[in-house]
Amino acid sequence: MGTRVSYPVEIKQKAVEMKMAGVPVKEIMNELNIKNKTQIDTWVKWYKTGEVHRFEQPVGKQYTYGKGPVYTSELEKLQAENRFLRQQNEVFKKVQGIGKEVDRETAVELVEVLGNTMTVQETCVHLGIARSSYYRWKKDVLKGNLKQYLEKQIGTLCRKNKYRYGYRKITALLRQELCVNHKAVQRIMQKNNWQCRVKLKKRKNTGQPYSVAENILDRNFRSDRPLEKLVTDITYLPFGQKQLYLSSILDLYNGEVIASTIGDKQDTAFVLDTLAQLPLLPENCVLHSDQGSVYTSFEYQEAIKAKGITMSMSRKGTPADNASIESFHSTLKSETFYLNSIDRTTTAIVERTVEQYIHYYNNIRIQTKLNNQSPMQYRQLAV
Structure with a gap:
């Protein structure tokens, strides 16, 4: 030195x-x-x-707390004392409960408010706190405000989506505006019990095989262009005044439900109605189903050939071969009837709930495999 x-x-x-x-x-x-x-x-x-x-001032001499500077005249000393008292009065007017220990939020706010008339050091002297404490408190307050804002945003998103999303999808939505770590989102959701409340329900494999087509799909659920690979299935809707069924066809390109029918009979006419809703299909389109009797029936097979579709079927007792459509039906019931604890309601409400959910699923509900976009958004961007 x-x-x-x-x-x-x-x-x-x-x-x-x-x-x-x-x-x-x-x-x-x-x-x-x-x-x-x-x-x-x-x-x-x-x-x-x-x-x-x-x-x-001698070399190395520093004024310690409680000891003021040495004044050259009595007038200079009085002027300094008056200035100190004016500052102290200004601080006291801003603080409620004089004589009590000031909290960190009040201290940080006061320093900011009085910044035009007083230095940080002067305000800290009047508050009886060290300047280093102020800077530490300021850092904590800013961090706390950011955490409160993040928690509010997460709560809003969870409620808006009716607790259907887990922390990964909530993080994806937040990252459209904020830079946030998924672990922080997970901790906040766990603390407030905002986790995804959907419990997936498994369904039994139904339908008797009559004639079996080759399993062309072979669990290759990826598709590079629209209407190249389609999957179809029927699921039960036992929530209304009578047993209802949902027949749907899903495009593996973007997971969009492109055809659906709700009925009270699980017959060939029921699935033919769904098939008739398909748009004009490209060559070599594959439609995959299970070995249910409605799909192996003569009428259905003739309708398939008329549309130029190649039929593919799952192996017997292997619902995983048609996992994509199975997953959609399970998600539909989990995020509507099971989520809202609906065991018995009217037939009209069941039909309206399913129709509204399919619209939500296609146009609003984001999917991780689609880069956190809805099926409709993914298809439009691809085009």
Whole structure:
């Protein structure tokens, strides 16, 4: 460490005069033999803040808490005391409950409010706190405000989507506006019991095989273009006044439900009605189903050939071969009837619930495998 140099008061005053007159710092240092330019900056600061008495301060001497500076006259001392009392009065007007320990939020707010009239150090002196405590508290308050905002946003998204989304999808939605870690989202959702409330229900494999087509799909559920690979199935809707069934056809390209029918009879006419809803299909389109009797019937097979579709069927007792449509039907019931604890309602409500959910599933509900887009958004962007 170098030797600390004590400069006479006259040198300090001369340096300040030259600096205020616009003389370059290097010239001042050379002329007055000053070794460190920061010395000149410090003296100028003292001059501007009215602390010229500090020019006589010995090397290394610092004012400790509770001890004021040495004043050159009684008038200067009175002026400083009046300034201190005015500042203290200004602080007390902002604080409720004088005499009590100030909390960190109030302290941070006060320093910001009084920033135009007082320095951070002066405000901290009146509040009886260290300046380092203020900066630590400020950091904590800012961090706490961000956490509160994030928690509010997560709660809003969970309620908006009726607790159908887990933390991964909530994170994906937040990242459209914020940079957030999925682990933080998961912790907040767990703390507030905002986790996905959907419990997937398995269904039994139904339908008797009559004639079996080859399993062309072979669990290759990926498709590079629309209407290339389709899957279909029937599921039970035992929630109304009578047993209902849902027949649907799903496009593996984007997971969109492109045809659906609700009926009270699980017959060939029922699935033919769903088939008739399909748009114009490209060549080599594959439609995959299970080995249910309605799909192996003569009428259905003739309708398939008329549309130029190649039929594919799952192996017997292997619903995983048609996992995509099985998953959709399970998700539909889990995110509507099971989520809302609907065991028995009217037939009209069951039909309306299914129709509204299919619209929501196609147009609004985001999917991770589609880069957190809905099927309709994914298809439109691809086009």
